[in-house]
Amino acid sequence: MKTAAIICPGRGTYNKSELGYLGRHFPDPGLLAQFDALRSAEGQPTLGELDGATRFSMATHTRGDNAAGLIYAATLGDFLSIDRERVKIVAVTGNSMGWYSALACAGAVSALDGFTIANTMGTLMHEAMIGGQVIYPFVGDDWRPDPARKTALLAIVDAIAAKPDHFLSVSIDLGGMLVLAGNEAGLAAFEAAVEPLQGRFPMRLGNHAAFHTELQAPVAAQGRAMLSPALFTQPDLPLIDGRGEIWWPKTVSTDALRDYTLGAQVTESYDFTRAVTVLAREFAPDLFIVTGPGTTLGGAVAQSLILANWRGMTGKEDFKSVQEASPVLASMGLPEQRATISGAGMR
Template identity: 40%
Template sequence: MRLRALVVCPGRGSYARAQLGRLPDGHPVVAALDQLRVRLGRLSISALDRAPEYTPRLHVAGEHASLLTFASTAVDLAAIDRDRIDIVGVTGNSLGFYTALYAAGALDLDGAARLIETLGHYQADNVIGGQLMYPLVDDDWRPSPAYAAAVAAALAHPGVHVSIRLGGTIVLGVDADGLAHARRVLPPIERGGMRYPTQLPSHSAFHTPLMAATGERARAELADLAMRSPATTLIGGDAVVHRPWTSPAALWSYTLGRQIVEPFDFERALATAVGELAPDVIVLPGPGDSLGGPVAQILIGRRWRGLRDRASFLAMQASDRPVMLAMARPEQRARVV
């Protein structure tokens, strides 16, 4: 049976140490991206992926991590077996929305690479503010009123903004004063080997007003970006559903306008996608599977297919009708390619 799938593209930061060396030699997507970087006088994607070791200077910095992430996702998208998987919709988290534009056919490979490389390279020695992650759910992935209250206290400061609503986690965009305030009012939490609040390394405060100048620069330099109406339904970070008859001008305006300076509501985007499209399964292309937890938490919050908590999600994943297939996991990838 051909499965109706919603594809969800990951954001920057999903290319981590475990992904080093995973890009296939000679793949046409990788070759095209290598050519772009060489023309710009920058280290090729292949060279970054084949580095002898994973280092923050190379693999976390936005000017490298952005296109590395896109390359990994695009390679996975090309591997999906369309005879088994019917892609009925596409969305993504943060930078993953730019990849979703490509996956939906609103941008060709060159256009998507230009968009991502341009915005990624703006971050070279120019990180603006920062991003902090903090959980909103407990260990069973149920909402925590105490955590929500702490986040509300952090947001009372004018230098703290909602950046990304990521299901059971919120990402805050902060300036220097806001960072200090948030660290004071957010109680430390240890979970899964991580300590929260966690500052994302080398990340600017995207999706907040702090990025207004970046947006202005991008709109000027990418005025001729060849946006098209998507061939596949696309859901943005404002939960607007872009059908194949969507105005390319409106999509360009959102991508290089509000999307840069307003909160990216991944939670609402995913909830809208599953509500509008009723997919059989959610497919997560790589790199990694870092969106697995947030996607599951959002589905639990919406009681999709009767999901109530972490245990019910894991039980459904172990059944013959899983709700999610992560291409980074070999046993799940085998059901997609």
């Protein structure tokens, strides 16, 4: 039996190629119906309607009040599909919104309560829509660590943030990339200050607010007012948060977990790289499983492992060699990798 760490993706992972993902993969129709009943009660389109649409709509499927529920359900469905006779799960983390999914996967909230949290926070962020995000890499195509480049980019961020009426901050430390959040003046200034790369960076993230910054304080306050402390319980599995802190089963203050989830997790920078580093060093899993939807988080996981010098990896070629010899990363959004760990694929 292989040991595995679970990594839950965040916003921006349910896109055109993921349309129909729940219909193809979600293993519990009764649970999905409960999710849809909650959305219907709020006057929102059901996940079944969204996922079963004949055409993907950027305007509809990526907005926070829809994307959060779709991504949470896809992640949880994949988690429930893992063959526990072949895979022993030792810890769970997530990227950004994936923290809400990680809570449910680890048992710190029920599946239904986790959906309530994800759907509520996604809706609140969409309704407020404060600021935006832009993403920019600090490693090259070889994925080799370049701390000097990162330092230079952070200096640009600090200089822009010091200007009157400009807000810019690190939202997510995402492997070899920085996700920055700010107001329009701050984001535009950064886009003008850096060199265009690969024909797509700096890249604005559509329908994304200034997540993980102090600009989200009003949203965090609304979330605390709407989401009861009773939703949280002791986790069954260790949880690694966006600071790299471990929440161990049977030792968690559920009030503290709620305070973090609806406080610092919303308003402070999210260090995904640190979370993956802690996963690797503290739990040494045989396998890192990235649940769906999407496949984009796999690169950030690999880059984070390289930055941690895990198994002596120093760049992309090292990672590819390790992966080819004995896979250490499995993305459930890729059918061939999903088949190696899902119950349906292994029987």
